[in-house]
Amino acid sequence: MNWEQLLSLRRQGDKGKRLRVEQDDTRLGFEVDYDRIIFSAAFRSLQDKTQVIPLSKTDFVHTRLTHSLEVSVVGRSLGRLVGKKIIEKYPHLKEVHGYHMNDFGAIVAAASLAHDIGNPPFGHSGEKAIGEYFSIGKGQQYKDQLTAKEWQDLIDFEGNANGFSVLTAGRPGIEGGLRISYATLGAFMKYPKESLPKKPTKDIADKKYGFFQTDKAFFQDVASDMGLIPNKSGDNIGFERHPLAYLVEAADDICYTIIDFEDGINLGLVSEDFALEYLMKLVKDSIDTSKYKTLETKEDRISYLRALAIGSLINDAVKVFIENEALILEGKFPFAIMDKSKYKAQMDDIIKISVKNIYQSREVIEKEIVGYQIIQTLLDKFITAFNNKFDGEASNYDALIMKMLPEKHHLEKENLYGRLLHICHYVSLLTDGNALLLYKTITAAKS
Numbered sequence: 074m075n076w077e078q079l080l081s082l083r084r085q086g087d088k089g090k091r092l093r094v095e096q097d098d099t100r101l102g103f104e105v106d107y108d109r110i111i112f113s114a115a116f117r118s119l120q121d122k123t124q125v126i127p128l129s130k131t132d133f134v135h136t137r138l139t140h141s142l143e144v145s146v147v148g149r150s151l152g153r154l155v156g157k158k159i160i161e162k163y164p165h166l167k168e169v170h171g172y173h174m175n176d177f178g179a180i181v182a183a184a185s186l187a188h189d190i191g192n193p194p195f196g197h198s199g200e201k202a203i204g205e206y207f208s209i210g211k212g213q214q215y216k217d218q219l220t221a222k223e224w225q226d227l228i229d230f231e232g233n234a235n236g237f238s239v240l241t242a243g244r245p246g247i248e249g250g251l252r253i254s255y256a257t258l259g260a261f262m263k264y265p266k267e268s269l270p271k272k273p274t275k276d277i278a279d280k281k282y283g284f285f286q287t288d289k290a291f292f293q294d295v296a297s298d299m300g301l302i303p304n305k306s307g308d309n310i311g312f313e314r315h316p317l318a319y320l321v322e323a324a325d326d327i328c329y330t331i332i333d334f335e336d337g338i339n340l341g342l343v344s345e346d347f348a349l350e351y352l353m354k355l356v357k358d359s360i361d362t363s364k365y366k367t368l369e370t371k372e373d374r375i376s377y378l379r380a381l382a383i384g385s386l387i388n389d390a391v392k393v394f395i396e397n398e399a400l401i402l403e404g405k406f407p408f409a410i411m412d413k414s415k416y417k418a419q420m421d422d423i424i425k426i427s428v429k430n431i432y433q434s435r436e437v438i439e440k441e442i443v444g445y446q447i448i449q450t451l452l453d454k455f456i457t458a459f460n461n462k463f464d465g466e467a468s469n470y471d472a473l474i475m476k477m478l479p480e481k482h483h484l485e486k487e488n489l490y491g492r493l494l495h496i497c498h499y500v501s502l503l504t505d506g507n508a509l510l511l512y513k514t515i516t517a518a519k520s
Contacts, residue, residue, distance in 0.1 A: 074402045076159060076166055078300040079315060080176065081256050085241060085249035085291065094171035103179035106257040107145075110187045113251060114502075115239045116141070119189060121504035123196040123440075135336055137189050143332060147387060148185030148324035153178035154391040155320060159398070177317065183253070184260035184321045191236025193501040194508045195444025202448040203230040203497055211453050215493060223490040225268035226285050227497065233264055235501050237284050241291055244484060255295050259315030263322050265296060266311030273305075276407035277322075278314045285494060302404040313404030316394075323390045323410040327383055330420050330427075335379050337431040338371070345371050347426055348378065354419045356381035389414045447512040448500060454515055455496045463492060477511065 082091035082102040096102055110116050119138035135143075156177025159166065166172040193199030206212045208228040216224055226234070240258065241250040253261075264283040273279055284292040289310065296303075296312045305311035334351075337343040352375075353360070359381050368374045393413045400406040411420060431437065455478065458471035463486070467475070475483075482499045486492040503511065 074300050074302060074313075074316070074404070076163060076172075077170060078298070079256065079259065079317070080166075080170075080172055080180070081254065081259075081299050083255045083298060084252045086252065091254075092170075093176070096171070101176070101179060102254050103176055103183060103257060106183040106251075106253045107179065107186060109251045109253065110183060110190070110240075113190075113239075115190050116186070118502060118504045121506045122189075122192065122194055123199075123444075123505055135332060137192060140328060140332070141186055141189050144188060144321075144324045144328045145182045145186040147327055147383060148321055149178040149182035150387050151178075151320045151324055151390055151394075152181030152317065154387070155394055158391070158395045162398075180254075180256050180260050181317050181320045181324070183257045184317065185324045187236060187240060187253075187257075187261055188263075188321055188325055189232065189236070191234070191239050191501065192232035193230075193235075193448065194503050194505045195441060195448065197232075198441040198444050199448055199501070200230050200232055202445045203452065203501070204228050205445075206449045206452045207493075210449055212456070212493070215489060218489050219493075220286075220490075222267060222269045223286050225271065226282075226490075227493060229268055229271070229282070230497060230501075231264075231268070231282055232501075233262075234268075234282055234284050234288070235498060237262065237292065238288055238498060239502075241288060244481065255298055256315075256317070258295050259299050259301070260317035260321050262292075262295075262315060263318050265292075265301060265314060265318075266305065267309065270305075270309060273311075274407070276304075277409045277412075278407070279311070287491065287494060304404065314401075316398070316401045319394060319401065319406075319410045320390070323394075326409065326411045326420075327386045327390070330423055331379055331382050331386070333431060334423050334427050335375055337427055338375050340431075342430045342434055343426060345375070348375055351419060351423050351426065352378040352382050355385050355416055359385060386411070386414065386416060386420075389416055443509075444505075447508050450512055450516065451500050451503075451508065452496060455499065456493060459486075459492050459496055460489070474515070477515070 080093070082093060082096065091102060119141055120136055122137035153174050156174035159177065160172065160174050193203060195202070204227070207215070212227070239250065240253050240261065243249050262283050264278055264281040266279060266282050267284060267286070267289065268282040293310060299315065301312035301315060303311070304313055334343065334348070338345060338348050356378055365374065365377060368377055390410050393410050397406050411417065414420070454474050458467065458474035461467040461471045462475060478499065482495070484495065486495050
């Protein structure tokens, strides 16, 4: 792979290349990506989607929106720091093509902003609830009517693949979705493969999948245009990662490790003593002890340690990336950046405490159970009504259910897979609160 191709400004529908030297620096294409994402309805919905504590009304607990904004900030720093080193190593990128270090920051920031845009309500349990509706729920009835890969898309419903659809899938009059630049899409694509074969290797890029069968053709166009390296054979499609996808992943890893931990401390789920023990290991080289001792509240002390910890992890992530840049361009770096960090042991310790005290806390478990019931009920009602309407067998109740479906989702889907995926997509874009309200309406449940 080479950086000239990887930094493609091309957008879906373009007939030719967009050259960096011809860009207006006051309205750079990569920054347009950021703007389009942040003004999208799908991004706005993240303000009421679970990050750690589902349906929490506590003001300092992160939603998917605040988490995404923070990942974007960390991603921008990672991108700029790496971009500075890349431009120094390959001066022709600036001298001939006009790229700047901030371009790298803008790409990673935009992709990081969108990294959770396809996640269903109620956190990762939302993905599992959709998948299990098909694998062990009422959706099992459709298995024999789908191909193996279509079925796998559904039983392993994946927020990353759904996010690619959010960014790129069009509807009448809105061709190409948000029309994001190929470079930003490449950085977004952490798992550039289809759902089968499932986890064919231990390569981090094979951990999950990155696109649905409906988006396969365009996904291939994006990957080919940027010169991503194919790594699957026969009828199977997969590529080595875009190098900047490693930085998007690192930004996410840094934020959820440190900031979820901070949330747990502020909620009282993790004691401040743990924070001091674990965070101090990350900041011992940068902490100003005298300043720390002047901080009187727990929130201020943890906030200070969190900021320093993120700074330490950013600098180390950049170091790991630059040391392995040649291998990454050759498609021979099968690891997450933070897996090779000198702070990996400390991050693992923090995650272990978070899993025990936060992710498996009673409040989280109770709300995830509620989320399962809500998501699977909505899927069943809308899928049944949508299919019955297509088959000309809709009851009056089906017609009423279809009236609850927003106008933009009233699209004709000629095949069963398309209809099933369309309803999954609709449910996935609901906020936690809207999903709960819709569930109460449909089931006549009292608040």
